[in-house]
Amino acid sequence: MLQDIPTPTLREARACVLETERLTLRRPTLADVKAIAGLANDRRIAENTRRLPHPYLQDHAVEFVRAMANEPRETVFLIENNHTPIGMVGVDWRQPEAPELGYWLGFEHWGQGFGTEAARAVIDFAFEEFDIEHLISGARVANPSSRNILEKCGFQWSGVELHRFEALGSSTPVDCFRLTRGVWSSLKSWGNSTRRER
Numbered sequence: 001m002l003q004d005i006p007t008p009t010l011r012e013a014r015a016c017v018l019e020t021e022r023l024t025l026r027r028p029t030l031a032d033v034k035a036i037a038g039l040a041n042d043r044r045i046a047e048n049t050r051r052l053p054h055p056y057l058q059d060h061a062v063e064f065v066r067a068m069a070n071e072p073r074e075t076v077f078l079i080e081n082n083h084t085p086i087g088m089v090g091v092d093w094r095q096p097e098a099p100e101l102g103y104w105l106g107f108e109h110w111g112q113g114f115g116t117e118a119a120r121a122v123i124d125f126a127f128e129e130f131d132i133e134h135l136i137s138g139a140r141v142a143n144p145s146s147r148n149i150l151e152k153c154g155f156q157w158s159g160v161e162l163h164r165f166e167a168l169g170s171s172t173p174v175d176c177f178r179l180t181r182g183v184w185s186s187l188k189s190w191g192n193s194t195r196r197e198r
């Protein structure tokens, strides 16, 4: 029966690179661990992401890259600007019925619109390549820039939940968001109309 076919995918795992105006998104490799640890070892990042430990050591990056290499769905990307790693973005499938968008950037790269640009690329990729009806995401209530990214990408607020943050060692309130396929495709097609002068 159709229902018995395991969820995702409209694509098989293969190397995939996403290009945006200023960014290249690609699979992280062991050659990137030093750069990843250099960026991620920052309390300002760890305290706003659920699972990043602090301090973040090269061993953490090795473990992470190895785990990603074994992940059949290639949806976690290293973000590069001018061939330099600046952060990570991706979809987490821990709850297959609720794929979750997450991202972080090295502190010196904040405030230039890179977060929004990277998030939009991965959102398009997720809806175009996988048979999913929605994405979820969340931002600490004390994290307006992340909330702003989600809203700019069309996510709608769905409530507040308490989530545990590894680096805090405790739970904290998180604004939860959801982007449905319907809203995403409506936003994508909205820009297609053109005005013709007579």
Ligand SMILES: CC(C)(COP(=O)(O)OP(=O)(O)OC[C@H]1O[C@@H](n2cnc3c(N)ncnc32)[C@H](O)[C@@H]1OP(=O)(O)O)[C@@H](O)C(=O)NCCC(=O)NCCS
Pocket (backbone or CB within 6 Å): 044, 045, 046, 048, 049, 101, 102, 103, 104, 105, 106, 109, 110, 111, 112, 113, 114, 115, 116, 117, 138, 139, 140, 143, 144, 145, 146, 148, 149
């Ligand atoms: C969240 C994060 C990725 C933002 O990246 P960024 O590249 O600086 O984000 P952008 O520039 O694309 O957009 C941020 C938006 O928030 C706005 N913003 C920033 N600080 C703000 C504040 N204090 N109040 C309200 N809006 C704020 C910016 O003006 C921008 O909106 P605009 O484009 O309409 O001006 C980055 O701060 C980060 O890595 N933080 C730590 C990890 C994290 O929070 N991850 C998200 C949790 S999953």
